[in-house]
Every structure is written in C-alpha cells, then in structure tokens.
Amino acid sequence: MTEIKIVFRFNISEVVFPPIEEFLYSNKELNIISENRIKNEFLKSENAIASQINNCINNGELIPTEIWxxxxxxxxxxxxxxxxxxxxxxLEQFKEFEKCMTANEFILSEIIYLKLNDISRITQMAKEKYYKIYDDEEILRNHIEKYNEMREEVIRYALPKYKVVIKDFFLEKIKV
Incomplete structure (x- = not known):
C-alpha cells in the first residue's frame, strides 16, 4: 500500500518561513514533493514527463491535464x-489527482490544511523581510484570500471523503 498525504500551505511561507520540509516529521520515511523539489530536481531531470512540462512552460502554455x-x-x-x-x-486538479490515486491504487490517507488565519501577521513578516517585493500589503492580502478560497473549495469537496485536518499556519512542527 502506497500512502499519500497532501499538505496545503500558502506559498509565501517559503519566502518568510523555512521550507515545509523543515516542519514535517514522521516515524516513517518521507518522500516530500514540494515546490522547491519539483523546480530544483524534477524539472531539471532527464525524465520524459519533465521535458514535456518544461516545453509547456517555455512556450507559455498551461500543462495539459493528460500530463498531470x-x-x-x-x-x-x-x-x-x-x-x-x-x-x-x-478543485479541478484535486479531482484529477483523486482519479489518478484511485487508478494506481494509492491511498490518500490525509489532507492537512495549514490555514492562514492571521493574514496581517504574514503580510507584516513579508514586508519586513522583503519590503521591496511586498511593500503593498493589500495586493498580498488579496493574493492570500484568493489562495484560501481556492483551498477551502478543495477542503469542502474532500471533507466527506477523506480525513481532513485544519491546523494553524504558524505551527512549528507538523506530524504526518
């Protein structure tokens, strides 16, 4: 049985917080598929799927659903x-992910949503650390709110089907 978990965490966290890999721990061996790992390892590999994805990115195209x-x-x-x-x-990607996991007999055992409830705290941290990039708090706030809406749509869909845990974004350690 191959076990899968999803951790949703707002992507600015990589800017003002350490990478997610530093927050996760388990008594099992972890294979963490993070944005950094995808960019720095997978997309630079010789994998045929990586080549297809890179071609799409380089041509300014969306990655086709059949590649997901x-x-x-x-x-x-x-x-x-x-x-x-x-x-x-x-939600569209999550539904495709769900089909893919089922087709491959993988088990989606848990979804952990690190909800960013204190938007002003993260915007202040971003402004302090990268004031030239995040000097407009309203733009950042809107981006975070849209992210929360997108993730919460997935969470509402997943709640009746899967174990879903909602935790505070600012946790220091997350057991998976």
Missing amino acids: CPFWTCMISEGQMNIFTAAVGN
Missing part, C-alpha cells in the same frame, strides 16, 4: 510516506 497523472505518479515512492505540498492546486 504521469507527473504525480513519477514523483511517488512506494514504501514511503508520500507528502504532496505542491502540484495539487485547485
């Missing part, structure tokens, strides 16, 4: 706890 499942499955390691912290975004 092969991408996700090539990132999964059997015998490990697979944690997706990136690569599953909106």
Whole structure:
C-alpha cells in the first residue's frame, strides 16, 4: 500500500518561513514533493514527463491535464510516506489527482490544511523581510484570500471523503 498525504500551505511561507520540509516529521520515511523539489530536481531531470512540462512552460502554455497523472505518479515512492505540498492546486486538479490515486491504487490517507488565519501577521513578516517585493500589503492580502478560497473549495469537496485536518499556519512542527 502506497500512502499519500497532501499538505496545503500558502506559498509565501517559503519566502518568510523555512521550507515545509523543515516542519514535517514522521516515524516513517518521507518522500516530500514540494515546490522547491519539483523546480530544483524534477524539472531539471532527464525524465520524459519533465521535458514535456518544461516545453509547456517555455512556450507559455498551461500543462495539459493528460500530463498531470504521469507527473504525480513519477514523483511517488512506494514504501514511503508520500507528502504532496505542491502540484495539487485547485478543485479541478484535486479531482484529477483523486482519479489518478484511485487508478494506481494509492491511498490518500490525509489532507492537512495549514490555514492562514492571521493574514496581517504574514503580510507584516513579508514586508519586513522583503519590503521591496511586498511593500503593498493589500495586493498580498488579496493574493492570500484568493489562495484560501481556492483551498477551502478543495477542503469542502474532500471533507466527506477523506480525513481532513485544519491546523494553524504558524505551527512549528507538523506530524504526518
């Protein structure tokens, strides 16, 4: 049985917080599929799916839905706890992810949503650390609110089907 978990965490966290890999712990061996790992390892690899995705990105195209499942499955390691912290975004992608997991007999055992309730705290942290990039708090606030809306749509859909845990964004450690 190959176990899959998803951790939703707002992406600015990589700017003002350490990477998600530093927050997750388990008594099992972890395979963390994060944005950094996808960009720095997978997309730079010789993998055929990576080449297709890079072609789409380089041509300014959206990644076609038919590539999503092969991408996700090539990132999964059997015998490990697979944690997706990136690569599953909106409800459409989640539904495709769900189909892919079912077709490959993988088990989606938990979704952890690190909800950003204190938007002013994160915007202040971003402004202090990267004031030239995040000097307009309203733009950042709108971006965070749209992210929360997108994730909460996925959470509402997933609640009757899966174990869903909602935790505070500012946790220091997350057991998976």
